[in-house]
Amino acid sequence: MAEVLITVRLAPPATLETAMLRLGLTEDDVDTAYGLVPVDPGKNLYVLRVTEDAGRRVGDSDGGTADGGPYSDPPIEPYGPPR
Amino acid sequence: MRVLIQLRPSPDLVAAVADPSVSSMASDVADNLPGVVLDHSYAPVAVPRPMPASLGGDPLSLNQPLVFSMAPQDASVVVRGEIADDEVTSRIALLPAAHRDVVAVYADPAIESSLTCGGDPAVGDWHDVERLLRVPDLTAEGLDGSGVPLAVVDTGINAAYVKAARGHDVTVDHERSWSPQSVSGTPGDFPVDHGTMCAFDALIAAPKASLVDVPVLLSRRQGGSTLDGLLSDAIAAYAHLREVIDAQPAESRALVVTNSWGSFSPRWDFPPGHPGNYSDNPAHPFNLIVGSLAEAGADILFAAGNCGAQCRDSRCAYPDRPIVGANSHPRALSIGGIDTSGTRVGYSSQGPGRLAARKPDVCAYTHFAGSGALGDDEPDSGTSAACPVAAGLVAAVRSRWPATVLAPAQLRTLLRRTADDRSAVGYDHDYGYGVVDAAGIIAALRRRAAKAA
Numbered sequence: 001m002a003e004v005l006i007t008v009r010l011a012p013p014a015t016l017e018t019a020m021l022r023l024g025l026t027e028d029d030v031d032t033a034y035g036l037v038p039v040d041p042g043k044n045l046y047v048l049r050v051t052e053d054a055g056r057r058v059g060d061s062d063g064g065t066a067d068g069g070p071y072s073d074p075p076i077e078p079y080g081p082p083r
Numbered sequence: 084m085r086v087l088i089q090l091r092p093s094p095d096l097v098a099a100v101a102d103p104s105v106s107s108m109a110s111d112v113a114d115n116l117p118g119v120v121l122d123h124s125y126a127p128v129a130v131p132r133p134m135p136a137s138l139g140g141d142p143l144s145l146n147q148p149l150v151f152s153m154a155p156q157d158a159s160v161v162v163r164g165e166i167a168d169d170e171v172t173s174r175i176a177l178l179p180a181a182h183r184d185v186v187a188v189y190a191d192p193a194i195e196s197s198l199t200c201g202g203d204p205a206v207g208d209w210h211d212v213e214r215l216l217r218v219p220d221l222t223a224e225g226l227d228g229s230g231v232p233l234a235v236v237d238t239g240i241n242a243a244y245v246k247a248a249r250g251h252d253v254t255v256d257h258e259r260s261w262s263p264q265s266v267s268g269t270p271g272d273f274p275v276d277h278g279t280m281c282a283f284d285a286l287i288a289a290p291k292a293s294l295v296d297v298p299v300l301l302s303r304r305q306g307g308s309t310l311d312g313l314l315s316d317a318i319a320a321y322a323h324l325r326e327v328i329d330a331q332p333a334e335s336r337a338l339v340v341t342n343s344w345g346s347f348s349p350r351w352d353f354p355p356g357h358p359g360n361y362s363d364n365p366a367h368p369f370n371l372i373v374g375s376l377a378e379a380g381a382d383i384l385f386a387a388g389n390c391g392a393q394c395r396d397s398r399c400a401y402p403d404r405p406i407v408g409a410n411s412h413p414r415a416l417s418i419g420g421i422d423t424s425g426t427r428v429g430y431s432s433q434g435p436g437r438l439a440a441r442k443p444d445v446c447a448y449t450h451f452a453g454s455g456a457l458g459d460d461e462p463d464s465g466t467s468a469a470c471p472v473a474a475g476l477v478a479a480v481r482s483r484w485p486a487t488v489l490a491p492a493q494l495r496t497l498l499r500r501t502a503d504d505r506s507a508v509g510y511d512h513d514y515g516y517g518v519v520d521a522a523g524i525i526a527a528l529r530r531r532a533a534k535a536a
Contacts (some may be wrong), residue, residue: 080465
């Protein structure tokens with residue numbers, strides 16, 4: 001699992017920079033091209049794609065600063081034609 | 084689940100069942116079986132009792148010379164019935180106690196020998212699908228997809244190909260289309276492939292829908308195949324679709340999202356029970372955003388997958404319950420596949436689902452000669468084709484029934500309730516609630532409109 005997902009709650013206006021600052025992450029930790037993606041605007045919940053190491057470091061399952069994760073980011077494929 | 088119930092009623096009843104000159108009915112020997120819907124079209128059958136051929140033989144062993152007795156005091160009777168899938172274990176355990184004549188309950192598996200599988204030729208063509216979906220009737224009701232954005236989250240659409248194959252104009256909504264950053268290309272102008280097939284199939288019931296091209300499966304992760312993406316790309320796509328629906332005026336809010344893809348293997352996932360798992364975890368960010376988009380008014384449909392027991396896709400790596408993650412989301416419709424003869428295709432994944440047990444929800448048509456996007460003689464196949472066929476039907480409904488009038492949850496219920504049931508007791512894990520039924524939908528919408536007037 002090369003990269004994983006983590007979630008964070010941020011008050012608006014949320015940016016990737018504020019998310020990284022809040023989580024204590026550097027540009028080497030984060031897929032900056034992917035950016036900060038809103039999951040549920042009503043709940044101010046966002047997702048980032050980060051390295052596995054960073055995910056383990058800040059993920060909430062290990063008591064880190066993120067609000068959720070690390071979550072898997074599995075490959076997805078078309079369901080057809082059946083092989 | 085269809086079952087065979089073995090009973091040992093009074094000898095005179097057994098004698099009557101065994102007598103070919105006497106007409107017996109299932110209710111004569113098996114009335115009041117709690118939780119069992121008897122099949123009254125199946126006449127009870129007398130079954131002989133196996134007995135040791137020699138004195139002193141083991142009365143319980145079948146591995147010895149046997150004689151078979153049809154004497155009324157020895158023989159038993161078999162009837163056929165159905166038990167709801169989610170009650171099978173408890174009913175089978177309780178039946179012998181609840182009814183003293185019940186000896187045993189056995190599965191009655193289908194013995195179909197000709198289920199359509201991958202590699203088989205097409206069964207019918209897309210005009211048959213048009214007829215089965217009653218497209219002229221839908222059009223007469225004004226249900227043709229006009230003004231409805233229909234997002235095809237897939238490998239990209241080639242609109243010129245779809246137009247040539249259909250013989251009609253195709254609308255691609257460039258403004259609402261979206262690509263991952265790593266994907267270059269123009270909406271509606273991607274190479275002909277799986278996504279083009281999905282677009283063609285979605286337009287069968289909704290020829291005037293506006294296609295929103297979302298080619299997430301072209302994101303080409305490092306080390307992956309040419310046609311796959313990452314779930315994080317789908318999250319970003321759904322975040323875009325959320326902006327699309329939030330920007331619509333409430334009185335015409337509608338967005339149909341068809342997804343003919345999924346995750347084939349647990350290899351890249353955390354195991355079930357791990358907080359970061361996708362397949363079984365409603366808290367995974369993609370499962371959250373699916374719920375959030377549905378809540379905002381989108382109709383989301385996922386293919387059930389091609390991991391059916393009879394002829395599963397060789398990529399299927401989940402050992403059981405192959406309808407995983409968002410393909411089994413409670414706020415999405417999970418679509419199984421049937422051919423145009425009305426029979427489930429052998430590769431259509433069976434439930435229960437992992438996020439919600441009652442998956443698939445309904446079935447729609449697949450394995451027909453359609454777009455030809457996968458090859459000249461290749462049918463539009465997989466639950467990949469069934470999903471956009473159903474999505475087109477949903478988009479047709481949305482042309483007159485925006486989400487603010489008929490909420491996505493209500494529409495899902497409408498599709499389930501009007502589906503053409505393929506079993507005697509409602510839901511089953513092969514067909515779900517049944518096959519999508521446009522006539523039933525039209526009738527239900529007319530009733531709803533009359534009530535509102």
